[in-house]
Amino acid sequence: xxxxxxxxxxxxxxxxxxxxxxxxxxxxxxxxxxxxxxxxxxxxxxxxxxxxxxxxxxxxxxxxxxxxxxxxxxxxxxxxxxxxxxxxxxxxxxxxxxxxxxxxxxxxxxxxxxxxxxxxxxxxxxxxxxxxxxxxxxxxxxxxxxxxxxxxxxxxxxxxxxxxxxxxxxxxxxxxxxxxxxxxxxxxxxxxxxxxxxxxxxxxxxxxxxxxxxxxxxxxxxxxxxxxx
Amino acid sequence: xxxxxxxxxxxxxxxxxxxxxxxxxxxxxxxxxxxxxxxxxxxxxxxxxxxxxxxxxxxxxxxxxxxxxxxxxxxxxxxxxxxxxxxxxxxxxxxxxxxxxxxxx
Numbered sequence: 001x002x003x004x005x006x007x008x009x010x011x012x013x014x015x016x017x018x019x020x021x022x023x024x025x026x027x028x029x030x031x032x033x034x035x036x037x038x039x040x041x042x043x044x045x046x047x048x049x050x051x052x053x054x055x056x057x058x059x060x061x062x063x064x065x066x067x068x069x070x071x072x073x074x075x076x077x078x079x080x081x082x083x084x085x086x087x088x089x090x091x092x093x094x095x096x097x098x099x100x101x102x103x104x105x106x107x108x109x110x111x112x113x114x115x116x117x118x119x120x121x122x123x124x125x126x127x128x129x130x131x132x133x134x135x136x137x138x139x140x141x142x143x144x145x146x147x148x149x150x151x152x153x154x155x156x157x158x159x160x161x162x163x164x165x166x167x168x169x170x171x172x173x174x175x176x177x178x179x180x181x182x183x184x185x186x187x188x189x190x191x192x193x194x195x196x197x198x199x200x201x202x203x204x205x206x207x208x209x210x211x212x213x214x215x216x217x218x219x220x221x222x223x224x225x226x227x228x229x
Numbered sequence: 230x231x232x233x234x235x236x237x238x239x240x241x242x243x244x245x246x247x248x249x250x251x252x253x254x255x256x257x258x259x260x261x262x263x264x265x266x267x268x269x270x271x272x273x274x275x276x277x278x279x280x281x282x283x284x285x286x287x288x289x290x291x292x293x294x295x296x297x298x299x300x301x302x303x304x305x306x307x308x309x310x311x312x313x314x315x316x317x318x319x320x321x322x323x324x325x326x327x328x329x330x331x332x333x334x
Contacts, residue, residue: 004236012244019248022267023255035267038248042274045241049285054277054296061300066270066307073311074263077318083261097257105250112246117239119282124289132293139290140297151301158305165312168319 007048015041026082032070039063053133241282249275260325262314266307273303 014037021034039062046055074080088094126135140148252271259265277296284292313332317324320331 002235005234008236008240012240015244015248016251019251019271022264022271023251023259028261028263031264031267035270038271038274042278045244045278046281048236049241049281051281051284051293051296054281054293057297057300058277061304062270062274066304069307069311070263070267073315077315077322079261079263079318079322083259083264089260094258097254100257101250101254104253105246108246108249109243112239112242117237117242119238119286121283121287122289123287124291126288126290132290135290136293136297139294143291144294144298147298151298154305155301158308162308162312165309166315 004048007044011041011044011048013041014038015045024085026085027080028074028083029071029080032067032074035070036063036067039067051132053136238282238286242279245275245278245282247275248272248278260327262317262324262326262329265326266310266314270303270307273299 018034018037018039018041021037022031025031025034039058043055043058043063046052046058249272252268252275255268255271256265259268277299280292280296280299282292284290284296317329317332321328324331
């Protein structure tokens, strides 16, 4: 039994076990830890295919950063209680999901089979004497330079977006409608007209005092409520 | 019999296909947004494994370069996605993926 076979079988089993763990575990923390198992297994398979640098990056970025981020969010929000997987909120959802994912699997197998279960295409020219980090670096900074630069823009956008989304809005920080005050005045005018028409006593039994009491804190709040509705 | 077995590239592709379909099943079945996100990561990993396999078989660095980009995009996606999930779960701690409309307005 060759070493490669043993490595493949073990890493593949870890990958599949971890993947099933992510899907089947009720507790999100357990799911995150199963995800780590899968990521490590994939990293091992990377090494088996001479992608040493990517294996290291996989462990550092995925296991070290992304999963830690997941765990951090789970702990931060305190959502680490177990989900109840016994109930099926949508009737037939699991069966349908199983059918769809099996169909995806079948499609991939069909595509693989039509290609003769191997890669077809133009073979590149890898010089085995050059380390894979050097090859990858050269490829990133020559062939894929533009995509690499665009990636940095993507990261900046992601950081700004994350800060914007996760920020807790302060009370005075609401999005202000530019014409809000003007319209509030108009609404107040119309309300005053209507009140004059109907008669203040029917509208607010205790006059302006009663209106304040019914509207909460004061006139301002009352007007805003009216504008919104 | 077993001693004669050699690891061929198609095994990696089959393994990646299995991980991908498990991930897609989880994405369709689970309702906790965090776990759904982990399933997306599973699918991304299956794809990167396929890319590395092809890079190895075709002796081309392009496949590995794309994996670098997938890693970066996955990191960006996780950052933004988790921010959205934080905003969602802050509104209602027991929120599921059905409650994404809570973020409206």
